[in-house]
Amino acid sequence: MADIDDDELLHALGVEVAPVKASIRTQREERIIAGFEDILRFHQTHGRGPQHGEGRDIFERLYAVRLDQLRKLPEAKTLLAELDTPRLLEGKAVAAVDVDALDEDALLAELGIGDLPTEEGDITVLRHVRSSTEKRAAEEVADRTACQDFEQFRLLFEQVEQDLKSGVRKALRFGRDASVADGNYFILGGQLAYVAEVGETIKAPNGENDARLRVIYANGTESNLLRRSLQRALYKDNSGRRLTDPDMGPLFSAEVEPEDIAAGTIYVLRSRSDHPFVSQHRELIHKIGVTGGRIEARIAGAENHSTYLLAGVEVVATYKLHNINRVKLESLFHRLFGAAQLDLTIADRFGKPVKPREWFLVPLHVIDEVVQRLVDGTLTGMVYDAQSASLVASQ
Structure with missing residues (x-):
């Protein structure tokens, strides 16, 4: 048999080779897709789309608002058509979020809705939603494995979600306080993270102190990354947050507070x-x-x-x-x-x-x-x- 190249061989076998199409997305499109992927993961976990309501946890309510905004975007249905197998975008938007407790900037920051550098002021554009490249960078900080004793941490995460919803804890941009200690909670890569253990102090190659951590994530995984690696990941993550410690304060006081x-x-x-x-x-x-x-x-x-x-x-x-x-x-x-x-x-x-x-x-x-x-x-x-x-x- 005479030598033939791969294309000729495939043609002889009746196999049609479709040309590879280059896919180049804008920053806006990457953010829209990344934001919708979070909603799809919620749907896969719970068997339904996120919904509004005071009885639901803070993350479901945030996803519900994000889904409402995506439904308003003219290009969203076309851009997300292949991903939207549950047909979530076909529902009707329901503006049922209580915004009385937040000012405008705080609400936009918490919900991940806001302006991109090229489209300032457009509230239909997603903000604080990372691209796929940024997500992979955060996930590669340390290997995550299944947390074998996650049940002893499950109630802690549920309580923290309640604390966030009720205002007992606040989610602050990481950097004002860059310390990492036992019992600290963070949001990294869209996941709640709990520092369960801080190992013995070791010397980093640059001579500075460091320590190996045991970090538990709300999705049932854990990692053993270094403290400085966690700090770097939180700095790089636009949505990285530190959760404040609960401060019950006085229940009965002579001073009138907002609540x-x-x-x-x-x-x-x-x-x-x-x-x-x-x-x-x-x-x-x-x-x-x-x-x-x-x-x-x-x-x-x-x-x-x-x-x-x-x-x-x-x-x-x-x-x-x-x-x-x-x-x-x-x-x-x-x-x-x-x-x-x-x-x-x-x-x-x-x-x-x-x-x-x-x-x-x-x-x-x-x-x-x-x-x-x-x-x-x-x-x-x-x-x-x-x-x-x-x-x-x-x-």
Whole structure:
């Protein structure tokens, strides 16, 4: 057989060779695609698109706003057509985000929406969304492996998300404080990261001090990168953030703060759900909240909301207090009873599985004791022991 080149051989076999098309995207297109990929990962994890609502965690609410903005972009459907197999862009945008707590700059920064250098002022352009190249650079800082004992960290991440949503913690641009210590939380590569361990101090090649870290990520992985590597990655990541430590501050004060309500009510609810587990432990399962208005208005239509277990509720206790910082008070209850949070998954009105939060397996008399200790100032140093269902002194 005479020598033939590859193209001739493929032609003889009836194989058509399509020319390779060069794909060159603009910076704007790269950012739009990267932002949509985050939303797709959420869909793959939860089986649905991100939704608005106070009962949802901060990241889902951010993704929901981002999806609304993408739906408004004229070129998005064409650009993302091959990626959008769940057809997320075909839905209708719903502007249901509470922006009262943020000024304009803070809202745009947190939601990843804003201006690019060439299109200043256009709120339909995504900001703080990294290109694929930037993502790979961050991921190559250290090898990530599956975290074998992730279950002991899962509740920590859930609590941090609640702290962010309630304002107990803030996400600040990395750099104002570049320190890294045990117990610090960061956002790197769009993932919550927790510094679980800081190893012994070692000398870097340049003579400066460094240390090997054990960093746990909210997606169930971990890495053993060096402290300076983590710092460099956070500096390079436009969306890199340090989470502040929780500062409960005074619950009752003579000074009025933005979240204070002059006269408010702590209320305790009991569910009328016919779910087998709820029915069996009805006397023990309670939801605790704080309101400055009428409780009746707060719980109206409870049977239509997964927050209330899709069932009516009964008000079993109320406590009138004055000059309350609502956010700090609710966060204190959630932190105190975090280990006793109800772990229950139910189907919502559309048949999708949801896990209502803010319900706790705590006896009513313990809640009453907590409130009394709040008033007289003796709660400090006490923790809730789920085994004995009582308050005990912390060790």
